[in-house]
Amino acid sequence: MSAPAPSMYDAAATAVAERLGLAKGKANLEVFAATLEELARENPDIVAVTSDSRGSGKLAPYGIALPGQIVEVGIAEQNLVGITAGLAACGKKSFGVSPSCFLTARSLEQIKNDVCYSDVPAVLVGISAGVSYGALGSTHHSVHDFAVLRAINNLIVVAPADNFEAREAVRAAAASDTPVFLRFGKAALYDLGDAPFALGKARVLREGDDLAFIATGETVVHCLLAAGHLAETTGRQCRVISMPTVKPLDTEAVLAAAAECGAIVTAEEHMVHGGLGEAVAGVVAQSDFHPAMRIMGIPDEYTVTGSQADIFRHYGLTMSGLAEAAGPLLEKRRPAPTPA
Amino acid sequence: MTTTSSDLSDQQLAAKAVALRREMLQLIFRAGAGHTGGGMSCMDILNALYNRVLRVSPETFGDPGRDRYVQSKGHCVEALYTVLADRGFFPKSDLETVCHYQSHYVGHPTRHIAGVEMNTGALGHGLPICLGMALAAKMDRKPYRVFTLLGDGELAEGSNWEAALGAAHYQLDNLIAILDHNSLQITGYTRDVMNSEPLDEKWQSFGWNVRSVDGHDYAELGKALSDPPEPGKPTFIIANTIKGKGVSFMENNAKWHHRVPTEEELEQALAELDEAEARLKEVTR
Numbered sequence: 001m002s003a004p005a006p007s008m009y010d011a012a013a014t015a016v017a018e019r020l021g022l023a024k025g026k027a028n029l030e031v032f033a034a035t036l037e038e039l040a041r042e043n044p045d046i047v048a049v050t051s052d053s054r055g056s057g058k059l060a061p062y063g064i065a066l067p068g069q070i071v072e073v074g075i076a077e078q079n080l081v082g083i084t085a086g087l088a089a090c091g092k093k094s095f096g097v098s099p100s101c102f103l104t105a106r107s108l109e110q111i112k113n114d115v116c117y118s119d120v121p122a123v124l125v126g127i128s129a130g131v132s133y134g135a136l137g138s139t140h141h142s143v144h145d146f147a148v149l150r151a152i153n154n155l156i157v158v159a160p161a162d163n164f165e166a167r168e169a170v171r172a173a174a175a176s177d178t179p180v181f182l183r184f185g186k187a188a189l190y191d192l193g194d195a196p197f198a199l200g201k202a203r204v205l206r207e208g209d210d211l212a213f214i215a216t217g218e219t220v221v222h223c224l225l226a227a228g229h230l231a232e233t234t235g236r237q238c239r240v241i242s243m244p245t246v247k248p249l250d251t252e253a254v255l256a257a258a259a260e261c262g263a264i265v266t267a268e269e270h271m272v273h274g275g276l277g278e279a280v281a282g283v284v285a286q287s288d289f290h291p292a293m294r295i296m297g298i299p300d301e302y303t304v305t306g307s308q309a310d311i312f313r314h315y316g317l318t319m320s321g322l323a324e325a326a327g328p329l330l331e332k333r334r335p336a337p338t339p340a
Numbered sequence: 341m342t343t344t345s346s347d348l349s350d351q352q353l354a355a356k357a358v359a360l361r362r363e364m365l366q367l368i369f370r371a372g373a374g375h376t377g378g379g380m381s382c383m384d385i386l387n388a389l390y391n392r393v394l395r396v397s398p399e400t401f402g403d404p405g406r407d408r409y410v411q412s413k414g415h416c417v418e419a420l421y422t423v424l425a426d427r428g429f430f431p432k433s434d435l436e437t438v439c440h441y442q443s444h445y446v447g448h449p450t451r452h453i454a455g456v457e458m459n460t461g462a463l464g465h466g467l468p469i470c471l472g473m474a475l476a477a478k479m480d481r482k483p484y485r486v487f488t489l490l491g492d493g494e495l496a497e498g499s500n501w502e503a504a505l506g507a508a509h510y511q512l513d514n515l516i517a518i519l520d521h522n523s524l525q526i527t528g529y530t531r532d533v534m535n536s537e538p539l540d541e542k543w544q545s546f547g548w549n550v551r552s553v554d555g556h557d558y559a560e561l562g563k564a565l566s567d568p569p570e571p572g573k574p575t576f577i578i579a580n581t582i583k584g585k586g587v588s589f590m591e592n593n594a595k596w597h598h599r600v601p602t603e604e605e606l607e608q609a610l611a612e613l614d615e616a617e618a619r620l621k622e623v624t625r
Binding site for chain 1: 404408450451457458459460461462464465467468469470471472473474475476477479480498499502503505506509510
């Protein structure tokens, strides 16, 4: 008999969320599916391509409502991406939808050549991404996808943090003339406010100059909670930046954080190698600013067994873990000198 | 409506093929790189496609209703460049720059080049892409056809078989896959490297209509490429070819997979092609 899975929000985090006035929304996957269906009803050229994944992609209602706008390819991810590219090359707005672990590993060459190098306006949707599949283990985790996709030219890589970002990202991807990768998880998420969304742009969710949390996807909320917790317990004001677009990175927001805050904690549901953290580090290392910095993510190992919440807690991707990581950096901050 | 530009006879196509082979060998010599053997083996297929079968022209390349051709065996790009230039997609003088520093003419097809539909070169990609294109045509109820050219060695790539299943499942009778069946790949005979025979039975069992032809015979090629499909079935054409076709010392020799001729070898090859041209003129006189 299995124990009930602990939430990734402990009592203290839930209390902070309440004090911040955050309301719980849906899983981003559900928002993706609903938004795609809404768009597809208006645009008959939108086609979803699935690899026995319409259930996991929450696209079963879409398939019933729009049977002529969904293509099932069976469990064949290479074929999925090739077909998605071929459809896009012939005027369709195709969304290739498959678990991110398979989509971005097995069919990486198709993503590179058929979609990005050929420059067709296809959208690739990595579902149940990161460690969403939890205890199913590392075969089903995609903690490599930012790293491999960042190394491919001509691909916009997006990991929405809440339902608003998810909805806007799907709409932006549908309107994009160039390839887009969208990454969605299965957990219900808090809504994080209405700062405007645009591809390639950061969203500042909370102002502050003592430290900047820069995060993407489902870790953003935990940074916001950590900032709330630090403000309540220490009076320090941390900036929280949601970075839905991992590539191209909003370097302006990163440099402003480096200069003004002098300390950066990045967080991502991804291995610490090759993801958002190293992208941010790459920007600041080549700048005139030298903030204290910590990259939070999955270390270079196959993860501990557990639910997504277990894994987040194990690697410190929760309110308490992130606040703890920020602590020493608050004492070592190196903001840019104020001009005389 | 897009149309083919020429109504060349089989003999005229054969004569053109000699000229195309000559130009391709010169191109490879100048470029200092190229897939000589495979280019020679698939030249008649490309010649038949672009000068008889495909409803596409330089003027109509942007037409959404054009036939699509995706060269899955992208490494034989020199044959494709030669045929596209001859067909007027771009000036023949462009071919002076193939593989040269900063040239758009890379050693594999890219959409930077007029007439090229998709960037290929990694094997096993063309058929899945074409499946998507053929599906798009069906969804839009457009009559265009989608063609791809595969190599023997390429068939070991599993993605082809994913697409073989998918194309039959979706009854894509507007999809035509052509195999440049020269039986050789870089290491040697395909039957020794990774045997893919019996190809006809395999593709039939996957639900395809299979046509086997002499890949250097324009009457047979033209018919196989143009005959209506079996309703509800994609078409697989096994074009039996000779690697290095047209030059005695290149024929059936895996060493010529991507060997570039020396100046002396080029002269000898061109002389053989001149003789072939003279013989053709003799026949048609």
